[in-house]
Each structure stands twice: as C-alpha cells, then as structure tokens.
Amino acid sequence: xxxxxxxxxxxxxxxxxxxxxxxxxxxxxxxxxxxxxxxxxxxxxxxxxxxxxxxxxxxxxxxxxxxxxxxxxxxxxxxxxxxxxxxxxxxxxxxxxxxxxxxxxxxxxxxxxxxxxxxxxxxxxxxxxxxxxxxxxxxxxxxxxxxxxxxxxxxxxxxxxxxxxxxxxxxxxxxxxxxxxxxxxxxxxxxxxxxxxxxxxxxxxxxxxxxxxxxxxxxxxxxxxxxxxxxxxxxxxxxxxxxxxxxxxxxxxxxxxxxxxxxxxxxxxxxxxxxxxxxxxx
Amino acid sequence: xxxxxxxxxxxxxxxxxxxxxxxxxxxxxxxxxxxxxxxxxxxxxxxxxxxxxxxxxxxxxxxxxxxxxxxxxxxxxxxxxxxxxxxxxxxxxxxxxxxxxxxxxxxxxxxxxxxxxxxxxxxxxxxxxxxxxxxxxxxxxxxxxxxxxxxxxxxxxxxxxxxxxxxxxxxxxxxxxxxxxxxxxxxxxxxxxxxxxxxxxxxxxxxxxxxxxxxxxxxxxxxxxxxxxxxxxxxxxxxxxxxxxxxxxxxxxxxxxxxxxxxxxxxxxxxxxxxxxxxxxxxxxxxxxxxxxxxxxxxxxxxxxxxxxxxxxxxxxxxxxxxxxxxxxxxxxxxxxxxxxxxxxxxxxxxxxxxxxxxxxxxxxxxxxxxxxxxxxxxxxxxxxxxxxxxxxxxxxxxxxxxxxxxxxxxxxxxxxxxxxxxxxxxxxxxxxxxxxxxxxxxxxxxxxxxxxxxxxxxxxxxxxxxxxxxxxxxxxxxxxxxxxxxxxxxxxxxxxxxxxxxxxxxxxx
Numbered sequence: 001x002x003x004x005x006x007x008x009x010x011x012x013x014x015x016x017x018x019x020x021x022x023x024x025x026x027x028x029x030x031x032x033x034x035x036x037x038x039x040x041x042x043x044x045x046x047x048x049x050x051x052x053x054x055x056x057x058x059x060x061x062x063x064x065x066x067x068x069x070x071x072x073x074x075x076x077x078x079x080x081x082x083x084x085x086x087x088x089x090x091x092x093x094x095x096x097x098x099x100x101x102x103x104x105x106x107x108x109x110x111x112x113x114x115x116x117x118x119x120x121x122x123x124x125x126x127x128x129x130x131x132x133x134x135x136x137x138x139x140x141x142x143x144x145x146x147x148x149x150x151x152x153x154x155x156x157x158x159x160x161x162x163x164x165x166x167x168x169x170x171x172x173x174x175x176x177x178x179x180x181x182x183x184x185x186x187x188x189x190x191x192x193x194x195x196x197x198x199x200x201x202x203x204x205x206x207x208x209x210x211x212x213x214x215x216x217x218x219x220x221x222x223x224x225x226x227x228x229x230x231x232x233x234x235x236x237x238x239x240x241x242x243x244x245x246x247x248x249x250x251x252x253x254x255x256x257x258x259x260x261x262x263x264x265x266x267x268x269x270x271x272x273x274x275x276x277x278x279x280x281x282x
Numbered sequence: 283x284x285x286x287x288x289x290x291x292x293x294x295x296x297x298x299x300x301x302x303x304x305x306x307x308x309x310x311x312x313x314x315x316x317x318x319x320x321x322x323x324x325x326x327x328x329x330x331x332x333x334x335x336x337x338x339x340x341x342x343x344x345x346x347x348x349x350x351x352x353x354x355x356x357x358x359x360x361x362x363x364x365x366x367x368x369x370x371x372x373x374x375x376x377x378x379x380x381x382x383x384x385x386x387x388x389x390x391x392x393x394x395x396x397x398x399x400x401x402x403x404x405x406x407x408x409x410x411x412x413x414x415x416x417x418x419x420x421x422x423x424x425x426x427x428x429x430x431x432x433x434x435x436x437x438x439x440x441x442x443x444x445x446x447x448x449x450x451x452x453x454x455x456x457x458x459x460x461x462x463x464x465x466x467x468x469x470x471x472x473x474x475x476x477x478x479x480x481x482x483x484x485x486x487x488x489x490x491x492x493x494x495x496x497x498x499x500x501x502x503x504x505x506x507x508x509x510x511x512x513x514x515x516x517x518x519x520x521x522x523x524x525x526x527x528x529x530x531x532x533x534x535x536x537x538x539x540x541x542x543x544x545x546x547x548x549x550x551x552x553x554x555x556x557x558x559x560x561x562x563x564x565x566x567x568x569x570x571x572x573x574x575x576x577x578x579x580x581x582x583x584x585x586x587x588x589x590x591x592x593x594x595x596x597x598x599x600x601x602x603x604x605x606x607x608x609x610x611x612x613x614x615x616x617x618x619x620x621x622x623x624x625x626x627x628x629x630x631x632x633x634x635x636x637x638x639x640x641x642x643x644x645x646x647x648x649x650x651x652x653x654x655x656x657x658x659x660x661x662x663x664x665x666x667x668x669x670x671x672x673x674x675x676x677x678x679x680x681x682x683x684x685x686x687x688x689x690x691x692x693x694x695x696x697x698x699x700x701x702x703x704x705x706x707x708x709x710x711x712x713x714x715x716x717x718x719x720x721x722x723x724x725x726x727x728x729x730x731x732x733x734x735x736x737x738x739x740x741x742x743x744x745x746x747x748x749x750x751x752x753x754x755x756x757x758x759x760x761x762x763x764x765x766x767x768x769x770x771x772x773x774x775x776x777x778x779x780x781x782x783x784x785x786x787x788x789x790x791x792x
Contacts, residue, residue, distance in 0.1 A: 046650040076650050106651075186645050244675040245484045256484040261778035268738075268745045268781075276633065276640030277503070277673035 002029040002101065002117075004127075019146035019172045023125060029101045030121035034092050038212050039069040041144045041169075043162045044078030044154030044179075049187050050275040051242070052155035053081045054282075055179055055202075059152060060085025060093070062205040066214040067091045069120075071148045073098070073140060074113060076106050078154045078162075083112060086120075090217075093120040094147065098140040099132035100124055123147075141165040149212070150175035152202060156190030163190050166199070175211065177202050224269045229254055229262050234271060234281060242278045285372035285379060288386045288415065289365035290406035291357050292537050294572065294612075294619025297409030301351050302362070304369030309345030317350030320358045323366075329391045330367045337395035337443045342374045356616065358571065361400040364389035364419070367442060368449075377449045385449075386410045389421045389439075396441040397421035401539040404532055407431045419445055425458065426546035427536060430529055432460035462525040470550055472518040477689040479515065481681030482508055488672045488783060490693050493519055494700035495762030496715035497755075498605075498627040498667060500590070500660075500785065503674030504641040509630040510555075512674075513586045516628060517551035518690040519697050520583075527582045530622055534574050534581055552583030554625075558592040566600045567621050572612045577604050580625035590629040591659040598664050601627070605667050627668065631660055641676070669717055669755045671785020700765040716762045721754070728757040728772050738774050742781055756780045 005012045005026045013035045016023050040063050042056055060070045060082040070086035072079040074095040086093035095116050097105070101124045104110040116122055125139065126132070132140075141164045145151050151169040153176070156162040169176050178199040181188025195201045202208065209216045226234065229252075236251045237243060245263070249256055263279060266272040272279050284305045290297045313327040334341045348366060350357055365387040372379045388406055389397040403424045410418055411434040420428050422438040429436065437455035439445045447453040476486060485501075485508070492499040493516060501509045523531070531548040535541050541548075556565065556576040567575035577585060577600075587593060604610045604623035611620050634653040638644035648656070701715075707727065708714055719727065730736055742748065748756070757772075759780035764772045 047646070047648075047653070246481055246675065246677065246681065249483055250680070256487040257779070258775070260484065260487075260782035261775045264742070264746075264778045264781040268742050270745065277675045278640075 001031075002027075004028070013147060015147045016143065020142055023143070026123055026125065027101050027127060028121060028123045029117045030119075031092070032121065034069045034094050034121045035147060037067065037069040037091060038214070039071050039091075039094065039148045039150075040208065040212070041071040041148035041151040041165065042078070042082035042154065043072055043141075043144060043151065043165050045156050045160045045162060045187065045190075046075050046077040046079075047157075047187075048077045048155045049185065050273075050278070050280055051181070052078055052179065052187060054273075054280065056081040056154045057085040059154075059202075059205055059208070061089060062209065062216060063212075064089025064091040064093065065217045066209045066212070068209075068212055068214060069094050071096065071144055073137075073144055074109055074116070074122075076109075080109060080112065082154075083116060087112070087115055088119055095120070095122045096140055096144045096147070097122060097124050097132070098126070098136040100126050100128040100130040102128045103131055105132055137161055138164050142168045145169040145172055145174060148174065150177060150208075152177040152179070152208070153191050153194060153199070154179045155181065155187040156194075157186050158189050158193075160190050163194075166194055175200065177208060224271060226266075226269075226271070227262075229258065230266055230271070233259075233262060233266065237272060237279060237281045242280050244278050248279065283373045283375065285369050285382070287365045287369040287372065287382065288410075289362060289388060290386065290409055291355070291359065291362075292402040292405055293355070293617055295405060295533060295537060295574070295621055296619075297406040298355060299409060299413050300355075300357060300362075300365075302365045302369045303349040303351060304366070304373045305347045305349075306342055306370070306373040307345050307347070311343045312345050314345070314347045315350075316348070317353045318356045319350055319362075320356065322360045323350075323357060323362050326360070326363045326366050326391075329363055329393060330370065332393040333363075333391040333395040333442055334367060334370070336393065337441065337446070339371060339376055339442070339446065340374065342370065346370060346373075359400075359402070360390040361388050361402070361406075363391040364397065364442070364445075367391060368445070371446065377446055378451070381449070384416050386415045386418045387445075388418065388424075391442065394441075395443060397423070397439055399423035399542075401541070402537040403427055404430060404529075404536040407434065407436070408529075408533070410434070419448075419455065422456070423543070424546075427532065427541060429458050429460050430465075430532060430547055432462055435459065465523075465525045465528050465549065468522065468549065470522055472550070472690070474515050475518060475690045476515050476693055477687045479508060479511055480684055480687060481677035482512065482674070483688060485512055485672060485674055486688050486693065488670060489516060490519065490696055491759060491762050491766065491783075492516075492628075492670050493626065493693075494697045494716075494766055495669075495704070495758065496626060496717040497669035497759060497762065498717070499629070499670045499672060500665065500668045501628070501630040501672045501674055502633055502660075502785075503630075504632060504639075504644065504676060505637045507674040507676045509674060510586075510588060513584070513588075513628050513630065514553060514555075515690065516584045516586075516626065517553050519693040520551050520626075521694070521698055521701055523549055523551060523582060531582050534578050534621065538574050538579065540579070552580055553586065554580040554583065555586045555588065558587075558589045558594075560593070560597060562594075562597050562600060565597050566604070566610050566623075567612055570614065572614055572617075572619050572621075574621045575610075577601070577610060577623040577625060578621040581622050583625060585625040585627055587627070587629045590631045591656060595662075601664055602667070605664075629668065633657070643676075666751055669759055670783040672783065673785070696766055699768070700762060703765045703768070716758050716765070719758055719761070724754065724757050728761045730757075735772075735774055735777065739777060742777075746781065746784065748784065752784050756784060759783060 064086035145168040176199040178191040178194040608624040633639040
C-alpha cells in the first residue's frame with residue numbers, strides 16, 4: 001500500500017512529529033503498523049568488512065525475531081545486510097530511502113527494496129520520481145534515528161554518514177549502541193570513538209534484546225557434525241576470529257593439499273565463510 | 283652468362299623458396315633488379331659491390347640483370363645479399379657452378395665482405411630441407427639456430443671469401459649436422475626458483491595444479507602479495523621443452539628478430555609479461571607484413587597479464603580464438619598467416635584501484651562503488667575461460683624467516699607425474715591436458731555417479747551458488763588434483779579442493 005501522510009493527519013508518525021518537526025509530509029509504501037513497534041536502527045558504512053556485515057545481519061535477524069522493527073537506509077554494505085537479516089522476521093524491517101520510493105538506489109538492491117515494500121515498510125521524504133542527491137542523505141539519516149528507539153552503529157570510518165545518524169540519535173535522546181572492533185582497523189575507528197564518548201558497546205545481541213524488554217528467539221538448532229580436521233580448523237578460527245589460508249596452514253599444520261578441501265566442506269556445511277582471502281566462522 | 287642461385291624468404295611463419303637469376307651481358311655498366319624486391323634488396327647492389335671488391339673478387343663492369351622468381355611474391359629483407367653476390371660471381375665465372383644447384387645461400391653482407399647475423403633463418407632452412415636441398419650456407423653468427431634443423435648439411439661462413447674458396451674446392455667450410463637428441467632431456471638452469479617465495483605454500487599448491495592440467499590461472503591480491511613473483515616462476519615447473527617445442531618457439535622468435543648471441547635458440551619456456559597499454563597488433567600479431575604478437579611469443583610458455591582489468595577490453599577479447607584453437611589467424615591483403623599460440627594464461631589484478639581493499643595493514647582509499655566498478659571489469663567471457671582463481675594475501679614476517687619452502691624441482695616432479703598420467707589417458711584423443719576436456723570427455727573421465735559425490739556436489743551447487751560453467755571447471759580441476767594424487771577415480775576430497783579455486787563470486791560478496 002503506497003501513499004502520502006501529511007503533517008497533522010492521524011496516521012502521521014508521532015516520532016517524526018516530535019524529533020523532526022520540520023518534516024511536512026512522508027511518502028510510504030508497505031505496512032505502516034511497523035512504526036508502532038519497538039525499533040532499532042542498524043547503520044554503518046557502505047564500505048565495511050566481512051565482520052561488520054556479518055554482525056549487522058545477525059543483529060537484523062536477532063532483533064527481528066525478537067519482535068523489534070529493524071530500521072536502516074538501504075545503502076550498500078551494512079544497511080543491506082541488516083535489511084536482509086530482518087526481512088520476513090516477526091519484527092520486520094523499515095527502509096528509509098533518500099530518493100523517491102519508486103527509485104532504486106543502489107540498483108543492485110532493487111529486489112530487496114521490492115521485497116521490503118511488500119513485506120515491511122519503505123518511507124521517504126521525497127515524492128515519487130525524485131532521484132536522490134548527496135545532500136539528501138543527512139536528513140534521511142535524521143529520520144532513521146527519529147523513528148527508532150535506539151541506534152546501533154556497526155562500522156564507521158572517521159567521516160562516515162553513520163556518525164551523523166549517531167549524532168542525531170544523541171540529540172534526540174535515543175540509545176546509541178556501537179559495535180567494538182580492532183583498534184587497528186580504520187573501519188572501527190568511528191565506532192570505537194563512539195564507545196569512548198559514552199555509547200553502549202555491543203557485547204552480545206541478547207543484551208540489546210533485553211534492553212528492549214524483549215526475549216530472544218533462537219533459530220532452530222543448527223548442529224552440524226564435524227570431523228577431526230574440521231573441528232581443529234573451526235577451533236583455531238574461533239580463537240583468532242579471522243585467518244588467511246596461509247595462517248591456517250601455519251596454525252593447524254594441516255597440509256595445503258587437504259586444507260582447501262576441508263575449508264570448502266566447512267563452507268558447504270555453512271560453518272565457515274570466506275571473503276577476500278580470509279576465512280571466518282559463521 | 284646466366285646463373286641460378288637458390289635462397290628463400292619468409293612468409294608468415296613459413297619459408298618460401300626463391301631463385302635468383304643473374305644474367306651478365308655486354309652493355310653499359312648497370313645493375314637491374316626485377317621481381318618485386320623492396321628497398322633493402324635494391325640497396326644490396328652497393329653492399330655487394332663493396333663487399334666483392336674488399337674480398338679479392340671482381341664486380342663486373344657491364345650490364346647485370348637480376349630476376350627474383352617467383353616474381354609474384356613480394357620479397358623483403360637483407361638476407362638476399364649473399365645469394366645475389368653468389369649469382370654475380372657465378373655469372374662472371376669467378377666460382378665453379380657445377381655444384382651450385384645443391385646449395386642454398388642466406389646472409390647479409392657487410393662492406394668488408396663479412397656475413398652479418400640474419401633474422402628468420404630457421405623457417406627458411408626448414409623449407410629448404412623440405413624442398414630437397416642438401417647444403418646450406420649461412421652466417422656463422424646463426425650457427426646454433428641453424429643447427430636445430432636435422433637431415434641437412436649446414437655450412438657456416440664468416441665472410442664471402444671463405445664461401446668462394448669452398449665452392450672452388452680450395453678450402454672446406456665448417457659443416458654442422460643437427461641432432462635432435464641433443465635437445466631432448468637437457469637440463470635447464472633457471473635464474474629463479476619457487477624456493478625464493480617464502481610462505482604462500484597454498485598458492486604454490488594451486489600453481490602446481492594449474493601447470494599440471496594446463497588450467498588458466500587468475501590471481502587477485504593487494505600489492506606485494508607476490509603475484510608477479512609467483513607468475514615469473516611458473517615456467518620453472520613446466521616440463522622441459524621437447525625438440526619439437528624448441529623448434530616451434532625458436533621459429534617464432536627467429537622471424538620476430540628476437541634471437542641474438544646470448545639467446546640463439548629458445549630452449550627455456552618463454553615468460554611473456556606485456557604491459558597493459560599494449561596495442562592489439564602487438565598483442566595478437568599484426569602489421570602490413572604480419573609479425574607475431576605477444577601471444578605467439580608466449581607459445582609453449584606463460585603469458586602473464588598483470589593488472590588484467592587495466593587492459594583494453596578489445597585487446598583481451600582477442601584471446602578467445604587462441605585460447606580455444608591454440609593458434610591465431612591473421613588475414614592481410616597479400617597473405618593470411620597462422621601463428622601458433624599455445625600458452626598458459628596467467629592473469630593478475632589488484633582488488634581495487636588503490637590496491638588495498640581487504641588488506642589488513644593498509645587503508646583502502648576507494649569508495650565502495652569504485653571497488654565494484656574495478657571488479658566488474660574483471661568479469662566477462664575471458665574470465666569464463668580461466669579455470670582457477672586464487673586470492674593472495676601478503677606474507678607475515680614469520681613466514682619470511684621460514685626455512686621450509688617447496689622448491690621448483692619438487693613441484694616440477696609432481697607436475698611431470700600428472701602430465702604422464704594425462705598423456706596415457708588422452709592417447710587416443712586429440713587433446714593432451716585435462717583443461718582441454720569437453721563435456722563428453724568430462725562425463726567419461728570425471729563421472730559423477732557415486733551417490734556420495736552426487737549428494738556432495740548438489741549441496742555445493744546450491745550452498746556455494748555455482749553455475750553450470752563453474753561446475754565444469756571444478757570437474758576439470760578435480761581430475762587434475764586426482765592425477766597429482768595418482769588416483770584413478772576422482773574422489774570427494776578432490777572435488778572439495780577444486781571447489782576452493784572457484785573464486786570470483788565469493789570475493790565480490792565481501
């Protein structure tokens with residue numbers, strides 16, 4: 001269901017009225033009831049690491065399953081992962097886009113955007129047909145924070161737009177969560193700085209779910225039987241977080257002949273995944 | 283008096299017999315040359331005149347008419363000097379012409395009468411032999427190159443005086459006979475070795491597979507992860523060149539003018555590393571008189587394309603035909619020629635424009651859309667023809683100090699063993715390597731019939747988001763891995779390892 005809400009109308013979201021009073025009208029497509037649910041914004045840089053993407057997806061899924069609406073901006077990277085995690089869950093997902101709701105930016109998210117429109121909610125401050133410009137993103141970020149009860153920043157470099165969302169959240173008095181990362185990683189510089197300045201570090205997803213007064217619902221048990229070599233690799237990967245295949249060879253002493261094969265089997269079993277030459281535990 | 287002297291010219295990659303007819307008749311002194319000769323040949327007149335004068339011979343002061351037949355072919359090059367000079371000497375009665383028809387002559391003259399090195403001599407000698415010529419006289423600087431051809435007497439000469447003495451039975455020239463057994467099973471020493479590469483054991487494993495089965499290889503990795511270093515060492519683990527291979531490669535280098543005193547023949551597998559701004563003509567071969575390009579110079583060796591994404595799309599598209607047919611056909615106005623181009627394709631690229639996307643220690647300066655743009659350039663029809671993908675990460679300091687490094691010799695032994703198995707297998711087929719198998723042969727030699735393998739591959743297909751083409755590549759590579767293992771049948775572990783080299787799709791999702 002698509003339409004437009006004018007300020008003063010009964011359905012006009014109260015949170016927008018309070019936190020962004022200058023907004024006069026909102027274009028939407030999808031289920032407006034999602035705005036009434038407890039909600040968490042999951043945002044972060046377009047350019048991010050496999051770690052950030054993975055956690056964004058997990059938070060999206062975890063919060064969605066627990067019944068909270070997951071809000072994000074449908075941009076590349078973190079936003080996309082958060083939406084993918086949350087779409088189709090109990091809480092659902094809300095995408096705040098910078099252009100008109102019939103515009104697809106970035107174009108590779110076309111299918112995801114259509115899915116959210118039918119399954120969740122898409123909102124925009126711009127009329128249909130409007131193509132977003134760079135200056136449309138800060139106000140979009142403000143709306144993301146406005147309609148959410150909390151904001152979780154996954155990864156942000158020092159100049160990321162996600163930090164704007166965090167600033168708005170602080171002004172609007174929302175909870176700000178930040179995902180801690182390696183202090184040597186530029187992608188975690190912004191989030192680590194936020195934690196230093198008082199944001200709540202995300203230690204486990206359950207903590208956030210508890211903060212919302214919800215209870216976590218686990219996926220059905222995903223127990224996969226593993227062989228000896230597989231166990232060894234998974235243990236080492238758990239210990240170090242991420243390793244290249246060379247490092248795995250050094251740490252496990254499993255010969256490259258077998259190592260590649262075992263890792264592929266683990267990938268097929270869905271226990272590990274690889275990106276840019278590194279391996280991670282799912 | 284009329285004389286006929288035999289020589290040859292090069293057309294494409296083959297020689298063509300040419301007869302130089304010289305007639306000396308009374309008249310005003312002059313030199314008249316007919317038969318579609320180019321400038322270098324027309325200039326020969328002055329070189330011959332000086333060379334004969336400086337060698338104690340006489341340049342006839344009368345009318346000299348020379349015809350080069352067949353007259354329909356354009357003739358180019360300075361190697362006709364010697365044949366022209368011999369023709370003049372024979373016509374003026376300065377040399378005996380009783381045995382002249384058994385000889386062929388190739389060589390460029392210096393003003394002092396010495397013979398200079400000549401390019402393209404090898405295909406000419408081969409053609410002469412095939413035309414039943416028994417003796418050839420060539421410059422001594424081309425000795426080693428000429429010695430490649432067997433079943434023919436090759437005489438090497440330093441200067442025209444020696445040739446005159448030889449033909450007049452005064453002093454015999456040095457004679458050489460080619461022997462192909464000299465070239466088979468020769469030990470070749472390389473300047474580089476895989477033991478120079480510290481760490482990167484998994485990459486070495488992947489390269490062993492790619493050489494064993496002739497699979498194309500694509501490497502992605504940030505700067506200083508060792509892409510070029512690894513690629514440069516690939517020829518060291520390929521089987522030593524056989525006589526026929528040496529002959530084919532040397533012919534290409536001979537007509538390209540790339541042989542010299544230090545490298546008289548190509549007995550080491552070529553490693554070609556063209557720059558990414560290369561033009562189409564230099565890449566596949568070309569010019570009004572076609573010359574072999576980089577893909578032919580890499581024949582029987584490695585063609586390494588660094589910064590693969592930076593190459594011109596049109597240039598890269600040209601790789602299709604050679605990758606399938608192992609040769610390239612160039613059609614020109616006057617002739618069309620076929621150059622062999624049977625090479626191992628190795629491509630490499632950074633993950634992004636600045637090179638550091640995904641790198642732990644450096645900061646990538648590209649925006650996400652720049653990264654995606656850069657990587658999109660790497661997809662396309664040619665990537666479909668590259669079987670193996672490898673992601674490289676820079677080695678840490680600990681690995682640099684590591685003593686335990688697989689050397690080229692060990693890797694080459696493994697490759698040779700797997701090649702031998704393939705030779706046996708494809709004895710009755712017209713292919714020789716696993717990478718050349720088509721759908722029917724795949725079903726024959728890499729059957730998927732056991733229920734475990736079927737289940738494993740179907741799970742892999744959906745979980746790892748494969749497509750039919752990657753599936754084919756995976757089966758080919760699995761066959762090679764099994765061969766390296768000495769296994770008759772392709773087992774699950776072979777498939778599992780080969781899946782690790784599927785690449786691309788999984789990187790782009792990062």
